[in-house]
Amino acid sequence: MKILHIIATPRGEESRTLKVSSAFFEGLKKSYPGCKVDTLDVTKEKLPPLTVKAVNGKYVLLGGKDLPEDIKPAWTEIIKHIERFLSVDAYVISTPMWNFSIPYYLKHYIDVILQPKYLFRYTEKGPEGLVKDKKMVVITSRGGDYSPGSPGHAYDFQEPYIRSVFGLAGIQDITFINSQPMDALGPSVQEEKIKESRELARKLGEKAFDK
Ligand SMILES: Cc1cc2nc3c(=O)[nH]c(=O)nc-3n(C[C@H](O)[C@H](O)[C@H](O)COP(=O)(O)O)c2cc1C
Numbered sequence: 001m002k003i004l005h006i007i008a009t010p011r012g013e014e015s016r017t018l019k020v021s022s023a024f025f026e027g028l029k030k031s032y033p034g035c036k037v038d039t040l041d042v043t044k045e046k047l048p049p050l051t052v053k054a055v056n057g058k059y060v061l062l063g064g065k066d067l068p069e070d071i072k073p074a075w076t077e078i079i080k081h082i083e084r085f086l087s088v089d090a091y092v093i094s095t096p097m098w099n100f101s102i103p104y105y106l107k108h109y110i111d112v113i114l115q116p117k118y119l120f121r122y123t124e125k126g127p128e129g130l131v132k133d134k135k136m137v138v139i140t141s142r143g144g145d146y147s148p149g150s151p152g153h154a155y156d157f158q159e160p161y162i163r164s165v166f167g168l169a170g171i172q173d174i175t176f177i178n179s180q181p182m183d184a185l186g187p188s189v190q191e192e193k194i195k196e197s198r199e200l201a202r203k204l205g206e207k208a209f210d211k
Contacts, residue, residue: 008095008106010043023198027205048077097142129170143183
């Protein structure tokens with residue numbers, strides 16, 4: 001089994017999100033000792049810019065045509081990222097909440113890979129996701145509390161956005177672990193919530209990608 005781990009926090013060892021995802025991978029390695037993890041840190045990766053040529057390519061594909069020669073160079077890196085994304089069996093995203101949603105690094109990555117013909121296509125019945133039978137686990141941490149039933153819940157544009165955007169690609173089986181609140185109630189609550197989330201994450205890792 002091969003997993004793509006997409007990291008969207010620049011905070012390295014200081015990251016609360018990564019403290020939780022490390023427990024997930026401990027659980028995963030216990031159940032699947034041979035599993036391979038391809039780590040893509042989108043905060044460090046030089047992602048291709050979406051220049052006018054690159055964006056024009058998207059419209060050519062939307063029109064059902066192949067990329068013309070003059071656009072191909074602008075798509076070399078885009079296609080490499082798409083192929084890397086499609087080459088794995090399952091996905092883990094580790095991302096903090098930034099301004100009620102995802103950090104721009106992750107948005108840039110999504111804008112690069114979510115391309116017609118490769119990840120989805122339009123049919124007479126509407127859009128069809130082309131990434132079939134692959135699961136995703138998303139581990140987030142948030143300064144505040146956005147859990148269902150809380151006043152903050154209506155401001156959680158992160159979980160619905162991630163579900164929608166990867167749902168378009170066909171990835172419907174997405175499990176979230178949201179560690180919260182990390183900042184609003186001080187360090188002792190933060191510590192307690194990280195501990196709780198790590199326990200959940202370890203257990204999830206043991207079975208998340210079972211067939
Ligand atoms: C640029 C930026 C924007 C943020 N926006 C929010 C926000 O909208 N809501 C929230 O609850 N926390 C917000 N936070 C706090 C982080 O989500 C929180 O501290 C998180 O635990 C950081 O995760 P990390 O340590 O893995 O980077 C923001 C932090 C930064 C740096």
